[in-house]
Amino acid sequence: xxxxxxxxxxxxxxxxxxxxxxxxxxxxxxxxxxxxxxxxxxxxxxxxxxxxxxxxxxxxxxxxxxxxxxxxxxxxxxxxxxxxxxxxxxxxxxxxxxxxxxxxxxxxxxxxxx
Amino acid sequence: xxxxxxxxxxxxxxxxxxxxxxxxxxxxxxxxxxxxxxxxxxxxxxxxxxxxxxxxxxxxxxxxxxxxxxxxxxxxxxxxxxxxxxxxxxxxxxxxxxxxxxxxxxxxxxxxxxxxx
Numbered sequence: 043x044x045x046x047x048x049x050x051x052x053x054x055x056x057x058x059x060x061x062x063x064x065x066x067x068x069x070x071x072x073x074x075x076x077x078x079x080x081x082x083x084x085x086x087x088x089x090x091x092x093x094x095x096x097x098x099x100x101x102x103x104x105x106x107x108x109x110x111x112x113x114x115x116x117x118x119x120x121x122x123x124x125x126x127x128x129x130x131x132x133x134x135x136x137x138x139x140x141x142x143x144x145x146x147x148x149x150x151x152x153x154x155x156x
Numbered sequence: 157x158x159x160x161x162x163x164x165x166x167x168x169x170x171x172x173x174x175x176x177x178x179x180x181x182x183x184x185x186x187x188x189x190x191x192x193x194x195x196x197x198x199x200x201x202x203x204x205x206x207x208x209x210x211x212x213x214x215x216x217x218x219x220x221x222x223x224x225x226x227x228x229x230x231x232x233x234x235x236x237x238x239x240x241x242x243x244x245x246x247x248x249x250x251x252x253x254x255x256x257x258x259x260x261x262x263x264x265x266x267x268x269x270x271x272x273x
Contacts, residue, residue, distance in 0.1 A: 044199075046199070076261055078264075083165075083266065084266050085160070085162070085249055085251075085265050085266040085267055086200075086264045087264070088158075088261040088262070091261055131199070131200070142188070142253065142260070142262075143190075143205065143215075144190070144200075144262060145202070146199040146200040147199055148198060
């Protein structure tokens with residue numbers, strides 16, 4: 043049972059345009075959500091997060107929107123830059139006795155062309 | 157800030173050997189460290205959560221005797237794959253969190269590619 047789904051394996055966008063990466067989840071108990079960016083041969087790098095009680099969080103060119111009723115979140119990158127080309131992972135965070143567990147989607151590969 | 161170093165980046169070894177992977181938080185104290193495993197074209201799967209000074213909490217289906225985790229200090233956690241077999245070949249990656257406040261992100265190492273011949 044995949045609790046976090048990124049249904050688009052890839053996305054191609056022109057430089058300067060908006061990139062919209064989508065993520066759906068099934069577990070309504072997630073406490074917060076995060077987006078990570080991953081370059082080849084490197085570990086994921088934290089980008090932005092949003093609490094489950096919020097519907098929007100913005101940080102520079104990155105904005106995450108959360109629609110709890112639809113169990114859907116999206117990451118908007120505007121304007122997109124060639125350096126944004128990477129794999130983007132969406133993750134849901136759950137607090138438990140041991141700590142915070144992150145459940146990841148499979149990732150979406152973003153390609154930004156100049 | 158928030159740098160996590162993972163070593164080695166790649167290991168190739170014979171079946172039956174044990175392999176140790178280190179995960180270090182370089183510029184912060186990691187109250188909690190996490191170990192993930194990723195199969196090709198799949199998402200990162202949490203294997204276990206370790207808090208400094210206590211036993212690790214393993215996810216369902218992960219053999220704790222197979223994957224030994226030690227979190228002896230606030231900056232170091234190790235994962236030892238004991239008596240490794242070809243099916244253990246995978247990409248292992250650690251992350252660390254300072255645990256200060258809610259909604260803290262995890263910071264990841266660059267991962268270890270383990271190949272068992």
